[in-house]
Amino acid sequence: MNRTKLLPLLTLLFTSLFVTAQSDSNRIFRQTDTVRIGKIVIIKNESNTEGVNKKIIISKRYPRKIIISKRNLSSTKAFSKVSTNWFVFDFGFSNYFDKTDYRNTGDFLYNRQGAAPLGKSDFNLNTGKSLNVNIWFFMQRINLIKKYVNLKYGLGIEYDNYRYKTSSNLSYLEKNTFLNSLQAPSPIVIRDSIGFSKNKLALNYITVPLMLNFITNPANAKKGLSLSMGLSAGYLYGVRNKQKSEERGKEKNRGDYDLERFKLSYIAEIGLGPVRLYGSYSPNSIFSKGLVMKPYTIGIRLSNW
Numbered sequence: 001m002n003r004t005k006l007l008p009l010l011t012l013l014f015t016s017l018f019v020t021a022q023s024d025s026n027r028i029f030r031q032t033d034t035v036r037i038g039k040i041v042i043i044k045n046e047s048n049t050e051g052v053n054k055k056i057i058i059s060k061r062y063p064r065k066i067i068i069s070k071r072n073l074s075s076t077k078a079f080s081k082v083s084t085n086w087f088v089f090d091f092g093f094s095n096y097f098d099k100t101d102y103r104n105t106g107d108f109l110y111n112r113q114g115a116a117p118l119g120k121s122d123f124n125l126n127t128g129k130s131l132n133v134n135i136w137f138f139m140q141r142i143n144l145i146k147k148y149v150n151l152k153y154g155l156g157i158e159y160d161n162y163r164y165k166t167s168s169n170l171s172y173l174e175k176n177t178f179l180n181s182l183q184a185p186s187p188i189v190i191r192d193s194i195g196f197s198k199n200k201l202a203l204n205y206i207t208v209p210l211m212l213n214f215i216t217n218p219a220n221a222k223k224g225l226s227l228s229m230g231l232s233a234g235y236l237y238g239v240r241n242k243q244k245s246e247e248r249g250k251e252k253n254r255g256d257y258d259l260e261r262f263k264l265s266y267i268a269e270i271g272l273g274p275v276r277l278y279g280s281y282s283p284n285s286i287f288s289k290g291l292v293m294k295p296y297t298i299g300i301r302l303s304n305w
Contacts, residue, residue: 083141085304090134090278092299094160095125099285099292108258108290110188118191122168123291129163130200132297134207139303147218152211152228160295163200172201172241174255187257189290198244203259203286205234209267226271226305232280234263258288269301276301 102109102119111117136156143150164170174187209232217224241253265282281296 081143083305085139085141086137088136088139088154088156089302090132090136090299091302092132092278092297093127094130094132094162094295094297095127096162096286096293096295098123099294100290101292105290107185108188108287110185110190112190112193115191115193118170118189122164122170122191123293124165124168126163126165129161131159131161131163132299133159133161136209141213141305148215150213150215152209152213152230154209156207156209158205158207158234160203160205160297161200162202163198164196166195166197166199168199169195170199171243172253172255172257174253174257187255189257194245194247196243196245198242200242201257202238202240202242203236204238205236205263207232207234207263211267211269222273226269226276228267228269230267232263232265232267234265236261236263258290259286260284260288263295265295271301271303271305276303 098120100120100123102117109118134156136154139152139154141150141152169192170189171192172187172189209230211228211230213226213228215224215226236256236259239254239256239259241255241257243251243253245251263282263286264284265280267278267280269276269278271277277299278301279296279298282294284294285292286295287293
């Protein structure tokens, strides 16, 4: 074939290929936002375009693929307007400040005939075994000021276990046969005639905490400092005096023992990276009369934020 016939044929062939390539490229771009240039594929992601920045990602798996995406680089799922943390657990210690005037406790502390009167040392706690365990069904956080300041609240159950020292042999009594035989008022706390290897007062509250939360690094809270402070309101729904002795075995005495039904506490939480500590203090006594015990707790919180 001579050159005069070959040149028009090649021109027609290249024109056909160019038109076909243009048609395929436009079709791909319209449907998948993808453009192929030789062995290089450019993918353009137009989603989430409001208030965003461009970022070019070169895939390691496909070295010749260039992905052009648009996304908000400062936004994360953890810092949406409202975020929820399900089932937060606390493990710590319960204690109280004893401000009781033992010269003036009324008839709540009952002096049995022949027994020494109860005093402050009888209410000393075994601090290592006086445990606080809390289960928060949920914690929610609402963004208030650019994710640096948030409102944090929740709902859960608090378990306070005040474990007395083995030298203490006090007992909480309320409406039982022995109490009737003493002809004493009800409820009372007495010095028992036996010693206990285990003796504790267990209190259960259903509690609602409300806090202001401050975060130094909203873009990555796990690397910043988090501080929360506020109040909690609790309602006492369960009281038990649990004892163990050789003479009586295991006993679990229930009653209200003139404890305050409501507990208002100051609460705080501090987090540095993944570690979070919590604490609480109530300026009011857990008892409504006789004893003045102002409770506090401290421990570790297992939480995502």
